[in-house]
Each structure stands twice: as C-alpha cells, then as structure tokens.
Amino acid sequence: MTYDLMTYDLVVIGGGAAGVAGALSAAQRGLRVALIDSGARLGGQYFRHPAVPPHPATSGLDRFVRQTRALSERAELLLGHQVWSVSREPGGDLTVHCVTTPGDGSGERPVEVRGRRLLLATGAHDRPLPFPGWDLPGVLTAGGAQALLKGNGVVAGQRVVVAGTGPFLLPVAAGLAAAGARVLGVHEANGGLGLARHPVLALAKAGEAASYALSLARHRVPYRPRTAVLAAHGGDRLEAVTVARLDRDWNVLSTRRVACDTLATGYGFTPQTDLGVQLGCDTRRDADGSPVLAVDDRQRTGVPGVWAAGEPTGVGGWRLAELEGRLAGLAAADDAGLAAAGESAAREAGAALPEVLVRRRDRMRAFARALLEAYPVKDGWQGWLRDDTLVCRCEEVPLSRLREAQDLGATDARSIKLLARPGMGWCQGRICGYPVACLAGEEPAPPRRPVVQPITLAALAEDLSAEPPTGGPS
Amino acid sequence: MTFQITIDGRPVPVTPGQTIGAALHAAGVRSWRTTRFGGRPRGLFCGIGVCFDCLVTVNGRPPERACLLEARPGDEVTTS
Amino acid sequence: MSDVIVVGAGVVGAACAYYAARAGLDVTVVDRGPVAGGTTGAGEGNVLVSDKEPGPELDLALLSNGLWRELAETRGGFEFEPKGGLVVAETGEIQAQLTGLAGKQGVEHRIVAPTALRELEPHLADGLAGGVFYPQDAQVQPMLAAARLLRHGADSYGHGTVRLRLGVTVTGFIRSGDRVTGVRTDKGDLLGGAVVNAAGTWGGEIAALAGAALPVLPRRGFILVTEPLAEPLIRHKVYTAAYVTNVASDSAALETSAVVEGTQAGTVLIGASRERVGFDRTTSVPVLARLAEQAVALFPALRGVRVIRSYCGFRPYCPDHLPVIGADPRAPGLYHACGHEGAGIGLAPATEHLLAQLLTGREPDLDLHPFRPDRFPEEPR
Structure with a gap:
C-alpha cells in the first residue's frame, strides 16, 4: 500500500546526524519532507539513546534532540520503516519501498513513499575482520557494544577487551570503563595514537583524543599500539582471547592469553551505499578502499534528484555527517525553488551554498581522509x-x-x-x-543488493506497484 | 519500572525501551540460537541490525533480529 | 596449440571441455571472466524434461538427463538432486492439456489427481485441479557443475588435457584462408584445430567476430531467494502450466509464471520471469512483486517467509527456441554450442557429448540438423 497519495519534495532515508540535519534544513526552507528510519527512535548510531532518560553522555546529543523536536513539527517521520528498494517512476519521481510491522500483530506490510528528491543518509556499520573464534557469543563489534550501552543502558560485559584499529576504539573503551566494565586493554593494530604525527590530525583531533586518553588513564585502561586479538576461545561463550604483538604489517611477533568475557572489535567502518548503487549512483574509492557514493560539492550524486550525506559518501564521523546533511538539505531546497520557477539552467548549476558551511565541510573531509590513512588495514591479518x-x-x-x-x-x-x-x-x-x-586480492566492489532488507513474500506480493509495466501473461 | 519477558520459561527483567537482545545479554544470556550446519551458538554480534546473527524466535513468530526488536511485557523467547 | 579452443567457461563450455577431453582431445577454455560468471551463475540449475514439447529439444533433454545422472554417479561434487518435477493445473481444462502433453512426450510421468497433490507437496494451495509428476526432473548447483566438469576433465584424461585461461577476452578469429585456426585475444593469439563458441547469451557477438550471423538475444529473468528454512517446505520443483507456454512464447513483453523449489542450502528459489529488454540489470519491483504473488498463491505457507535477495540473468534466446549446435559452414573450423535459452544447464552434457562426436569425426547419437547454425533466415539490413 502507499503511505498516502502525497509526493514529497524530499524523502530522506536515515535518521542519524546527516538525515535529521538534511531533513530539517529542507523543511525549514518550506519543502514537504518525509524522513524514514528503521529504528524506533531517531539518532542513528552516534546519537543512539534509550527510550527513557537518563541519556548517555554523548557530545552534541542535546542539540540533536532539539533538532528532532523541530523536525517532528515540520516533517513526516516514518520510524520503524525498513527500506528494501528504491525505484524510479516513469515521470521521474522516486518511490521508496519499505516494510513496517505495526504493533497490532497484523504482521509486516509494505509502505511506499514517493518523492521528487531523495537524500541518502544511511550511515555505516562496523567492519570486523575474521579470526579464529570470532563467532563465539561474547565477541561483539565495537559498534555493537556501543549500541548496547547508548541505546539500552547495558554494559556489554564485566571483563572486556577492545581490539581493532581506528579512533572509534577510544570512545568505546572509555564508555565501557565509565559504565563500570573492567576494560583489560585497548589493542590498536596500527601505530597507536599516531595522531600527533600527522599534521592535519595533530591540529584538529588532538583535543578529543587527549580527553579519551585521559579517561582511559583514569580507569587504568592500558592502550597498546601494535597489538591485536588473534583468536577467541571458549565453549559456548567467550572465555579468553589470544593477544599478539604485531609488526608494522600485522604479522605476529608474540602472543599471550587474556581471560575475558567480552570482546569489542572493529577495523573501521563500511559505508552503507547499497540504495545508491541500486539507483545507479557512481561510486569512488575512499582512502581505505571502501566504495562510497561520489558526490559533488552540493552533495549531489550523479543521478538526478538524488543527494547523499554522511558516511555513505565517506566515513567521517557525526560532525561531518551533520554538515553534509545540512548542505544537502539546502541544495535540495534550492533545487525545488528553481524547479518551481522553471529555471532549469540555474537548477543544473545550483544556487550558492553558505561559504562558511562549505569551507568547514571541506576541511573536515580532508581530516577524515587523513584519519583513514592513519589507520589502514594491513594484509597481515590474513595470516591469523x-x-x-x-x-x-x-x-x-x-x-x-x-x-x-x-x-x-x-x-x-x-x-x-x-x-x-x-x-x-x-x-x-x-x-x-x-x-x-x-x-580474493581485490578491493571491495560496490554492493549489489536488489533486496536491501528482508521482506516477507506476503508483503512483497502486496506491493501496490505489482502491476506489470507492459503486457502480461497470456 | 521494569517488566518481564521469558526465555524458555525463565524470567528475564527488561527496562522499558530495551531490545530483546539487550535484555537477554544483560541477563547473562549470550546465545539463543544455533547455526543450521555447525550447530554453533549465536547471540549479539553487530548489535545494529546488520549481521542477523541474533535472530530470535519470539511468541512463535518467524525469527527476527533481537538487536532491533523492542521487548514487550510477556514476550516469550524460545531457543529450540 | 590445442585441438579445441572453447570460448566460454559456463556450464556448456565446461561440458565441452569435459567431453572433448574424454574423446581424447586437448582443450583450452577461454573466458573473459571467471568460471560460471555469465548466465550459468544466474540460473537455478534446472535439469528438466517436463517442460519440453515433443521434438528435437526434448530428445536432447532426455539424452542429457541420462548423462547428468551418469556424471553425478561417476564424478559428482555439484549437488545433483533427482527431486522430480510437479506441474500443477489451476483448472480442469489446463489439467486436460497437461495430461495431453504428457501423453505425447513419451517421458516417464504420473498423472496426479487433485486429492493426491498434497501427498507430493503437503503445502500446496487449495483448489488446484491436479497435476503431472515427472520423476526424471532434477537440479544441480550450476556454478559448481561448471567448475567440477572443468576439473574432472582436467584431472581424468591426462595432465594438461584441459587448460583454463580466465580473464582473457576473445577479440577476433585467426583464419587460414577460409578456415578458422584460432582466436585472437587481449592476451595474445591462441591456435587450435577447432574453435567452439560456448559463449551463451554472448554467442551472437562471438559468431559476429567470424562474420557469421547468429540471432542469440538476451531474455531477462529474475529469481527471488528466501531465507534458509529450518525444515524443507517444498520437496520437488513445482511449477504452474503457464510456465510451459511462457517458455515457448515469442513475446518480448513481460511474462511470469510460478516456479518454486527448495535447495540443499535450505533456501527456496522463486521464478520465473521472461522479458526481452536487452542487458538491463535494473531491478524491477513489479516483477519481483509478481513473482512473490504467484509463489504465495501456489504455496500459502510461504507468506511469512522472507525474501533475502534476488538476482537476474540473461537467457540466450533464439527465435525458434532451439539451441545452436554444430559446425558453421560459413566459417569452417568454427562450431557453435550456445543459445540454449533457459535450459543450458540441463542440455549442456548432451550438447557437448554430441559435439565431441562431431569433432572426432563420428556420427552423433542424435540428428543435429534441427540445431544447425545456418538455419536462420538472413535478416535484411
């Protein structure tokens, strides 16, 4: 069934930092906006918060909650809706195909949301690496441990090891330690806080990194560069991990065993680009080899009417995501205004965006790139x-x-x-x-997923557009 | 302000708004299904709806992701 | 220098390598992609005799069915499942047509009364008018089948008999006078006594490189794949009578019919759609929805089962629905084995068994005349 007969000026997919900022910017400029998210609450990964306070100590969360309140007055919020496909209508509009399961026990049903424009703000997920025992219960992704804490107030374990690469390990470890877990170590496979060595990173990130380092020191959490978890051990749940010292290429130098009940691990992030790929958006390689959606300086993908913001255009954290979302929302609003005025040439070029936002985004983009380069995944893991x-x-x-x-x-x-x-x-x-x-010796290909989320055959069969485009069976 | 769900008849406390997966994990239950080939135990892994490791049977319905499914009072989780 | 160069490492090319090697020939298989990267990798693995009208294709299918069984017994490794196929009729009139067809085919079958349908398939919908059960229908895992046939060919008939050149694109033919004596590729020339065009849906393009017209066109199909089920819900390959008429149809427009079956991996595969839209991979939500609608109409128990992915492929379609098998008189030394439409997996062993007979100068077990490459009228340009 169709949500209603309305064709929105802008449909935003994803209710995290980028999606909310984009939706709000466009709605404040007068666009009719719908925002779709699979979660029960807005927030995405970074601004994840529980249904009832107390809220986690997330920097920027208060402002985000205010934004969501403003947004709920100006836009249609479709929470608990999982998008499984986006298709182009013959007239050029975009149809977002979702499923939702109402609480009344009536089962999953299809919902279609139609828009003239689309903003993809679908975020990213952890990128774990396999190792012996990584499927034992008690091994979580770093983001999974974080989601338990931020969204549910649950501390992932009592004796916790944090391992992987990248700056995200620091807030995860700091959060767990502050919530009462005994964090036995943060094992960074690369050269460590190495931030200071990089000129761009040294300026911008030193403050934040230092505050996490302070927090870890306060809880006596050892931070160990050039080490990694090589294996997880246990019967039907995690009991211990093997920790190794590594060389620069992540080959093993020596090992020891550490008893623990929980491991939080992650080696960077995978941007969720599948809907963009489905629509035919061009991709480019990010600094870490991940395929990401290619956008211009107005956050436009190459596909008409489709914008992207946040991690799908390259992992860069919530601040960059929010900026990109705002710019995308403004650009979409400009596009709507020019379309209404019939200014197709101006529409192609786009009106000027606020210089202050553009410059900040570009600076943060460069920073994000430097960060990815500082925490690469080295081939040595294959030997584990x-x-x-x-x-x-x-x-x-x-x-x-x-x-x-x-x-x-x-x-x-x-x-x-x-x-x-x-x-x-x-x-x-x-x-x-x-x-x-x-x-296989290659960089990951852009994900081709015609069915992005599972959908019951009943819901798929009921999809309103289940009319053949031409002809029919004789 | 908590309520209860059960796993194979055993009570598990839930804070309103928690997912089934979070409530089980908090109660020390680390796995609630086994894989179809190797019979390996599985529980939460990605925690954000991506990996499908935490599929759970609630009230006899087809398996759903425990990390996304908000617990409701009286939900019955079964593991076999 | 090989005796035979096979262009295409799909199931047909793999079978060609296997049977040619068995016949004592040295074979080089070239493919611009990996093994089974084209239509073979997008198929369900059908080995069907039930869906063919009496005639040359059915004869080929019956021969192939026996060869698949032999390969499964002597070689194996490709999940051969002799599950049997059940064709069901929605109305009494259709059931009469099905029964009539079964009588003409001369294929082993059993007429199934409406009341007996659920003995074969417990979850079938109410109100069906009966069906016909074909015990010879089977399934293989097509990608594994192609890979294993290449491997068996290489391992069983002498070291170096089958060479595999992957990631190599054929760009033209080498001629000595009229005669085809090899292929040009982006990685150098390959000389051979004969060249076999087993390029499937791209067979027309290969033929064109030799100056021979072959009207092989893509006919797109989508397949839905469900979540793996704990208990098998569907035991056989089950399809509606409309499938048979759609297979034989000449329409370019979308046609769908319900084809439903379980796999050894626990998933259920749901087809089948046919449309001639070129090599367009854009997912069509209406087609997926229609496939789902037809599947749940046949098996209501599937309603709550989730689709987790879908894929599409391009059947190599010839205007008369028959494959192209045999020597091309327009380019001596060039042989074709392509254009099997949706039946390439099933027909591969017989195709290549017969072609190997031809390549070694023996009389083929079946008359290849109906499949000859120059049977199509030249299209006015």
Missing part, C-alpha cells in the same frame, strides 16, 4: 586465519572452502561467492564482503 576459520558467519563458510573455490577457477570475489556461498546468507555479505574481497 586457520583453514577452519569461518569467513562467512551466515553460511558458515571456512577459509578452506574459499581456497577450494579459487582452486576451481573462481578468480574474483563474485565467483568465490557463487561457488562457495560466502555472502549469500542473511547479511548478504555486509559482514564478510570486505574480508572476502581482501582474500
């Missing part, structure tokens, strides 16, 4: 795997089956998937796509 280590958790595909597929003539990640099934399961390669690409 054993033949029986699962690479794909959903289809339970061990490394040996990947190698077998390669031996049978699978020369790229896609044909490894066809022969050995990694990425064919529930998560559609969101988790194993990156490691499988690395193991």
Whole structure:
C-alpha cells in the first residue's frame, strides 16, 4: 500500500546526524519532507539513546534532540520503516519501498513513499575482520557494544577487551570503563595514537583524543599500539582471547592469553551505499578502499534528484555527517525553488551554498581522509586465519572452502561467492564482503543488493506497484 | 519500572525501551540460537541490525533480529 | 596449440571441455571472466524434461538427463538432486492439456489427481485441479557443475588435457584462408584445430567476430531467494502450466509464471520471469512483486517467509527456441554450442557429448540438423 497519495519534495532515508540535519534544513526552507528510519527512535548510531532518560553522555546529543523536536513539527517521520528498494517512476519521481510491522500483530506490510528528491543518509556499520573464534557469543563489534550501552543502558560485559584499529576504539573503551566494565586493554593494530604525527590530525583531533586518553588513564585502561586479538576461545561463550604483538604489517611477533568475557572489535567502518548503487549512483574509492557514493560539492550524486550525506559518501564521523546533511538539505531546497520557477539552467548549476558551511565541510573531509590513512588495514591479518576459520558467519563458510573455490577457477570475489556461498546468507555479505574481497586480492566492489532488507513474500506480493509495466501473461 | 519477558520459561527483567537482545545479554544470556550446519551458538554480534546473527524466535513468530526488536511485557523467547 | 579452443567457461563450455577431453582431445577454455560468471551463475540449475514439447529439444533433454545422472554417479561434487518435477493445473481444462502433453512426450510421468497433490507437496494451495509428476526432473548447483566438469576433465584424461585461461577476452578469429585456426585475444593469439563458441547469451557477438550471423538475444529473468528454512517446505520443483507456454512464447513483453523449489542450502528459489529488454540489470519491483504473488498463491505457507535477495540473468534466446549446435559452414573450423535459452544447464552434457562426436569425426547419437547454425533466415539490413 502507499503511505498516502502525497509526493514529497524530499524523502530522506536515515535518521542519524546527516538525515535529521538534511531533513530539517529542507523543511525549514518550506519543502514537504518525509524522513524514514528503521529504528524506533531517531539518532542513528552516534546519537543512539534509550527510550527513557537518563541519556548517555554523548557530545552534541542535546542539540540533536532539539533538532528532532523541530523536525517532528515540520516533517513526516516514518520510524520503524525498513527500506528494501528504491525505484524510479516513469515521470521521474522516486518511490521508496519499505516494510513496517505495526504493533497490532497484523504482521509486516509494505509502505511506499514517493518523492521528487531523495537524500541518502544511511550511515555505516562496523567492519570486523575474521579470526579464529570470532563467532563465539561474547565477541561483539565495537559498534555493537556501543549500541548496547547508548541505546539500552547495558554494559556489554564485566571483563572486556577492545581490539581493532581506528579512533572509534577510544570512545568505546572509555564508555565501557565509565559504565563500570573492567576494560583489560585497548589493542590498536596500527601505530597507536599516531595522531600527533600527522599534521592535519595533530591540529584538529588532538583535543578529543587527549580527553579519551585521559579517561582511559583514569580507569587504568592500558592502550597498546601494535597489538591485536588473534583468536577467541571458549565453549559456548567467550572465555579468553589470544593477544599478539604485531609488526608494522600485522604479522605476529608474540602472543599471550587474556581471560575475558567480552570482546569489542572493529577495523573501521563500511559505508552503507547499497540504495545508491541500486539507483545507479557512481561510486569512488575512499582512502581505505571502501566504495562510497561520489558526490559533488552540493552533495549531489550523479543521478538526478538524488543527494547523499554522511558516511555513505565517506566515513567521517557525526560532525561531518551533520554538515553534509545540512548542505544537502539546502541544495535540495534550492533545487525545488528553481524547479518551481522553471529555471532549469540555474537548477543544473545550483544556487550558492553558505561559504562558511562549505569551507568547514571541506576541511573536515580532508581530516577524515587523513584519519583513514592513519589507520589502514594491513594484509597481515590474513595470516591469523586457520583453514577452519569461518569467513562467512551466515553460511558458515571456512577459509578452506574459499581456497577450494579459487582452486576451481573462481578468480574474483563474485565467483568465490557463487561457488562457495560466502555472502549469500542473511547479511548478504555486509559482514564478510570486505574480508572476502581482501582474500580474493581485490578491493571491495560496490554492493549489489536488489533486496536491501528482508521482506516477507506476503508483503512483497502486496506491493501496490505489482502491476506489470507492459503486457502480461497470456 | 521494569517488566518481564521469558526465555524458555525463565524470567528475564527488561527496562522499558530495551531490545530483546539487550535484555537477554544483560541477563547473562549470550546465545539463543544455533547455526543450521555447525550447530554453533549465536547471540549479539553487530548489535545494529546488520549481521542477523541474533535472530530470535519470539511468541512463535518467524525469527527476527533481537538487536532491533523492542521487548514487550510477556514476550516469550524460545531457543529450540 | 590445442585441438579445441572453447570460448566460454559456463556450464556448456565446461561440458565441452569435459567431453572433448574424454574423446581424447586437448582443450583450452577461454573466458573473459571467471568460471560460471555469465548466465550459468544466474540460473537455478534446472535439469528438466517436463517442460519440453515433443521434438528435437526434448530428445536432447532426455539424452542429457541420462548423462547428468551418469556424471553425478561417476564424478559428482555439484549437488545433483533427482527431486522430480510437479506441474500443477489451476483448472480442469489446463489439467486436460497437461495430461495431453504428457501423453505425447513419451517421458516417464504420473498423472496426479487433485486429492493426491498434497501427498507430493503437503503445502500446496487449495483448489488446484491436479497435476503431472515427472520423476526424471532434477537440479544441480550450476556454478559448481561448471567448475567440477572443468576439473574432472582436467584431472581424468591426462595432465594438461584441459587448460583454463580466465580473464582473457576473445577479440577476433585467426583464419587460414577460409578456415578458422584460432582466436585472437587481449592476451595474445591462441591456435587450435577447432574453435567452439560456448559463449551463451554472448554467442551472437562471438559468431559476429567470424562474420557469421547468429540471432542469440538476451531474455531477462529474475529469481527471488528466501531465507534458509529450518525444515524443507517444498520437496520437488513445482511449477504452474503457464510456465510451459511462457517458455515457448515469442513475446518480448513481460511474462511470469510460478516456479518454486527448495535447495540443499535450505533456501527456496522463486521464478520465473521472461522479458526481452536487452542487458538491463535494473531491478524491477513489479516483477519481483509478481513473482512473490504467484509463489504465495501456489504455496500459502510461504507468506511469512522472507525474501533475502534476488538476482537476474540473461537467457540466450533464439527465435525458434532451439539451441545452436554444430559446425558453421560459413566459417569452417568454427562450431557453435550456445543459445540454449533457459535450459543450458540441463542440455549442456548432451550438447557437448554430441559435439565431441562431431569433432572426432563420428556420427552423433542424435540428428543435429534441427540445431544447425545456418538455419536462420538472413535478416535484411
């Protein structure tokens, strides 16, 4: 069914920092805006907060909550809606196909939201690396541990190890320690707080990093550069991890065992670009090799009427995401104004955006890029795997089956998937796509997912547009 | 201000607004299903609806992601 | 220098390598992509005899069915599942047509009364008028089948018999006078005694490089894949009678019919759609919705089951729905084995068994005349 007959001026997908800022900017300029998010509350990953206070000590959260209040008065908020596809109507409008499950027990139903413009603000998810035992209960992604704490007030464990690479490990460890967990160590596979060594990073991030470092020191949490968790051990839950000292390329120098009940791990983030790829948006390689949506300085993708902001255009954190969202919202509003005035040439070029925002975004973009370069994933991790280590958790595909597929003539990640099934399961390669690409010796391909979220056959069958475009069966 | 759900008949306390996955994890339950080939235990992993490891059976319905599904009073989680 | 150069590492090319090697020939297989990267990698793995009208394609299918069984017994490794196919009728009139077709086919079958349908498929919808069960219908995992046939060919008939050149694009043919003596590629020339065009949907493009017209066109199909089910819900390949008429149709417009089956991985595959829209990969939500609608009409128990992905592929379609198999008189030394539409997996072994007979100068077990490459009228340009 269709949500209503309205065609919105702008439909925003994603209710995090970028989506809310974009929706609000456009709505304040008079556009009819709908914002869709799969969660029960706005916030995305960074501004995740529980249903009832107390709210987590998240920098910027108060302002975000004020923005959401302003937005709820000016825009249609469709929470609890999961987008599974976006399609282009013959007249040029975009239809966002969602499913939602009302609380009345009537089951999942399809919802279609139509817009003249679309803003993709779909965020990112953790990028874990496989290692022996990584599927033991008690091993969480760093973002998963953070979501438990921020969204549910649950401390992930009592004796916690944090491992991976990147600055995100610091707030996760600091948050867990402050909430009462005993954080046994932060294992950064790269050269550590190395921020100071990078001229761009030294200026901008030193303050924030220093405050986390202070917090970790206060809770006596050791921060160990050039170390990593190589393996997780336990019967039906995590009991210990093997921690290793690494060389620059992440080859193992020595190991020791640490008893713990929880591991929070992450090696950067994977931007969620699948809806953009579905629409035919161009992608580019970010500094870490991730495919991200290519946008111009007005946050426009190459596809008419489609903007993108935040992590899908390159991982850069909530501040950058919010700025990009604002710029996208303003650019979409300009576009609507010029369209109404029939100024198609001006529409192509776009009106000027506030210089102060543009400059700040560009500065933060450069900073984000430098940050990615400071925390690369080095090939040495592939040596941590054993033949029986699962690479794909959903289809339970061990490394040996990947190698077998390669031996049978699978020369790229896609044909490894066809022969050995990694990425064919529930998560559609969101988790194993990156490691499988690395193991195949290539950079991850833009994700091709025609069905972005699972949808029941009943809901799919009821999709209103289930009319054939031409002809029909005879 | 808490309420209860059950897992295989055992009570689990819930703070309003918590997901099924968070409530189970907080109660020390780390897994609630096993994989179909290797019989491996699975619980929360990504925690944000991406990995589908935490699929859970609630009130006999088809499996859903425990990390996204908000708990309601009286929900019955079954593990086999 | 090989005896045979096979262009295409899909299931047909792989079978070609296998049967040519078995016949004592040295084979080089070239493909611009990986093994099974084209239509083979987008198929369900159908090995069907039930959906064919009596005639040359059915004869080919029956021969191939036996060969798949033999390969599964002697070689294996590709999830061969002799599950049987059930064609169901929505009305008494359709059931009469199905029964009539089954009588003409001369294929092993059993007429199923409406009351007996649920013995075969417990979750079928109410109100169906009966069906016909074909025990010979089977399924393979097509990508594994292609990969394993190449491997078996390489391992079983002497070291170096089958060479695989992946990521190599054929850009032209080498001629000696009229005769085709090899292929030009982006990685250098390859000489061979004969060249087999097993390029599937792209077979027309390969033929054109030799100056021979072959009207192979893409016919797009979508497949829905469900979440893996704990208990198998569907035991056989089940489809409605409309599938048979759609397969044989010449329409370019969208046609859909319900084709539903379980796989060894626990998922349910749902097809089938046919439309001639070129090589356009854009997902069509209306087509997916229609496939879902037809599947739940046939199996209401699927209503609550979730689709987790879909994919599309391009069947190599010829105007008369028959594959192209045999020597091309317009380019001596060039052989074709392509244009199998949606039946390439099923027909691959027989196609290549017969072609290997031809390549070694023997009389093929079946008359290849109906499949000859020069049977199409030259299109006025």
